[in-house]
Amino acid sequence: MPQTHLRSATRYGNRPTMKDVAARAGVGLKTVSRVVNGEPGVTPETERRVQEAIDALGFRRNDSARVLRKGRTASIGLVLEDLADPFYGPLSRSVEEVARAHGALLINGSSAEDPEREQELVLALCARRVDGLVVIPAGDDHRYLEPELKAGVATVFVDRPAGRIDADVVLSDNFGGARDGVAHLIAHGHRRIGFIGDMPRIHTAAERLRGYRAAMEDAGIPVADSWMSLGVTDPERVRRAAEEMLSGPDPVTAVFAGNNRVTVTVIRVLAEQTRRVALVGFDDIELADLLQPGVTVVAQDAAEIGRTAAERLFRQLDGTLATPERIELPTRLITRGSGELPPAD
Amino acid sequence: MPQTHLRSATRYGNRPTMKDVAARAGVGLKTVSRVVNGEPGVTPETERRVQEAIDALGFRRNDSARVLRKGRTASIGLVLEDLADPFYGPLSRSVEEVARAHGALLINGSSAEDPEREQELVLALCARRVDGLVVIPAGDDHRYLEPELKAGVATVFVDRPAGRIDADVVLSDNFGGARDGVAHLIAHGHRRIGFIGDMPRIHTAAERLRGYRAAMEDAGIPVADSWMSLGVTDPERVRRAAEEMLSGPDPVTAVFAGNNRVTVTVIRVLAEQTRRVALVGFDDIELADLLQPGVTVVAQDAAEIGRTAAERLFRQLDGTLATPERIELPTRLITRGSGELPPAD
DNA sequence: TAGAGCCTGGACAACGTTGTCAGCCTCGGG
DNA sequence: CCCGAGGCTGACAACGTTGTCCAGGCTCTA
The missing domain is CATH 3.40.50.2300 (Response regulator)
Incomplete structure (x- = not known):
């Protein structure tokens, strides 16, 4: 019995189709389709019979077939x-x-x-x-x-x-946002500002780095290589990077964090420092206002x-x-x- | 020209089908299907020709049709x-x-x-x-x-x-978690413990409330109605509820927060208090360890x-x-x- | 060298739906 | 009373794919 075999091979649980509904309601296939889709041109009485059959069988239109026919999904x-x-x-x-x-x-x-x-x-x-x-x-x-x-x-x-x-x-205006964030730190008196960001092959990371450089250049501050950490992404390496730029020969007094994950890790590192280090992060983080001090961020919506x-x-x-x-x-x-x-x- | 009309009505952009690929490769429809699905029984040479046609036409199998045929999506x-x-x-x-x-x-x-x-x-x-x-x-x-x-x-x-x-x-074991959290507060000497949770018609909220009551009962502590706030959900009302149970005639010394949103609001309220009030929240929240004090929570995974x-x-x-x-x-x-x-x- | 068996390829139906179109029935007007 | 218009209804094909089945060509063995 190939019929039976086919059904069991391709279906599991037998869902009623419009054909089944039509048979039960004693109407044509297309009439069911009309009712299901709320198309006009069906007698209230017919519609009632069809609806009854639909409810009784638990029919649900198969959108795969519909899509195949209509083109849009x-x-x-x-x-x-x-x-x-x-x-x-x-x-x-x-x-x-x-x-x-x-x-x-x-x-x-x-x-x-x-x-x-x-x-x-x-x-x-x-x-x-x-x-x-x-x-x-x-x-x-x-x-x-x-x-x-x-x-x-x-x-x-x-x-x-x-x-x-x-x-x-x-x-987002990643360049402008980062530039403004760094400029904000500069406006508060910082000159030695660190930058920790993702790999520059990622567009956002590259743009934010560009913003950092632009702000520094606008203020006429030369950037030391030891202030920049690019491409670090896992917390452990971010932590090391932060610690290095805080303790090097030319330690930073502020850090600009390139994304929310970096920000969180930097907050942890700063919490362990005795010296107060300023921080601006790109991306807002939850509860940032409840921390001591509150975390200043460049927020994207x-x-x-x-x-x-x-x-x-x-x-x-x-x-x-x-x-x-x-x-x-x-x-x-x-x-x-x-x-x-x-x-x- | 009904043909043209049909096409423009039901399709947008003309995607190549297996039939098109077959025609271009000079093979049968089913052979294309075999190549696309990696089925055996196709000469390497034939496969190459088919693959070439696929790439040239930018063919992509239509999964809607496939689903219709196969039953599973x-x-x-x-x-x-x-x-x-x-x-x-x-x-x-x-x-x-x-x-x-x-x-x-x-x-x-x-x-x-x-x-x-x-x-x-x-x-x-x-x-x-x-x-x-x-x-x-x-x-x-x-x-x-x-x-x-x-x-x-x-x-x-x-x-x-x-x-x-x-x-x-x-x-999650909402009942057990809440009971343990409240018992933890009791173990640290609290007896007047507040509970702020969602509407009890929500199963999790009801279970957590039950856990709170059980812990209190286990410790033989009668619960005052003014310690419980049920069904508050928006921050403003949570805030009011928290303030009330903190300033009432029988003020609580600890609060159990029924979910993460409540916890966050309660943290804000407690931060404004001069008195130190203990807090345990249901659900972990990010950066909970960085706050002062760190937030003790009952965490779900x-x-x-x-x-x-x-x-x-x-x-x-x-x-x-x-x-x-x-x-x-x-x-x-x-x-x-x-x-x-x-x-x- | 013939027959059996395997490998490759293709024709065809079916999946469940919707668009088209034709037929029927009813109702109103001439 | 008859005819046409218009409203309902259903038969049928098509959407693109996959399962089944068969044909034809090949190889291998006796």
Whole structure:
């Protein structure tokens, strides 16, 4: 009995289909479809019978089949670095809100900062025929997306620009934010200011470093190599880097931390110091105002970034958008104490 | 020209199909399918030709069609309360890790603690024919899931049990955790201990309240009504509640905070007090160790909860699982200072 | 050298839905 | 009373893929 075999091999649990509903209600297939989709042209009486059959059988429309027929999936993909990072929670949430407002579901995945995994994820999402993609890129070459773009998959990059393709990107003014943060320290009398950041191959890290250098140069302060630590990322190495620049021959009186994880580690190190060292961090951290002293930060608005990106995505889908653009959102310096400490030699 | 009209109405951007690839490679449709899926029985030479055509056309398999044919979607749904809540980031991430290990994608949505929205989301996921669901319930009646369960959708509830249906659930030992936390305060000499928690209709909140009462009763301490604040959830009201129990006629010397949001607000309130008030919070919070004093908490392992739930989900899908079970994970008391303060009257 | 068996490739149906179109039935007007 | 219009309804094909099954060509052995 090939029929039976086929069913057991390809299905598990037998879900009722429109055909089953039609049979039970004694109507045609298409009539069921009309009722399910709220299309006009069905007698109230017929509709009632169909609805009854639907409820009795526990019918649920199969959206895979629907998608196959209609072309659009009403779902968008979000590829980010790590959902466990507090920066991405609100971002993801705001993207979801916008998607919901457009009747779309959100599928997401974490790249774990691995370019290969990013590509794998993005292509899996494309295979699901998501209507659009919001990508926080891990890699720096996105030419693999060209066929998708050509096929009409709306795409917006977030936090960092796409590599080697022309696409929308929404990001913070990393350069300006870092420059302002460092300038803030300079304004409070600091001259020996340390910088701890991620690998400069990451766009945001490079921009923030550039901001640091610009602020120093604007103030006419030459930067010692020992003040900069680039590419350290795990807490242990950040800790060592911080300790070194605090105890070297030319010790810093203030530190600019390149991202939230670095900031947290630096706070721990500073808490152990007897000397009061000023600190400004990029990215806000929770409870920053409750620490002693409060932590001064350059804050990005993750929710706003996500919202902007998602809205742009749907405008691409509406077709009301023309050429790719780069949208830079301002950052905000939040003073809470740690950045206003005077230099202590 | 109905053909043209159909295409423009249902598709946007023309994606190549296996048929197109087959035509270009000069082979049959099924041969392309074999190459795409790595099935055996294709000459290396033929495979090369097919692969070339795939690359040239930028072909990407349409998983909607595949799903329609195969029955399984290799995707699971996660419905949680709010991705922006720091508890759910790690949870979501660990569910995703497990899904990835099983070759599945994760679709997620936030219910915003609204039962209707939860149902809407869950049903949308079912319409997508997700293979399984991990749900952090907002509502307390999940009978609407019965047809889905019967149809074989694997389902695991997290953090709170399902309402009115029999399903797997993975949660923390909320009762035991709260009891231990309060007992810890009692052990440090406190007798007037406040409790601030969410609405008792939420299972976790009710259990934690029960733990509080049990610890007090075990110690033979009668509880004054003015020590308990139930159902407050927004920061402003939590603040008022905390201030009241601190300044009443029978002021508390310690507070047990029922969840992380409450804890944060209580910390702010206590920081303004001259008197030293002890605090133990349910749920860990970031940087809790850097505050003065460090915040003692009853910690849940969000990642472990997510992992456990997801693994159980896939075991349901393997068919290696029989009856629904309730899995309770232990909590961990982390002492950091605030819970060890002596009573100060 | 013939027959058996294997390997490769392709034709075809089916998955569940929706768009198209044609047929039926009813109702109102001539 | 008949005809046309318009409202309901259902038959059918198509979306892109995969499972089944068969044909044809090859190799290997007796």
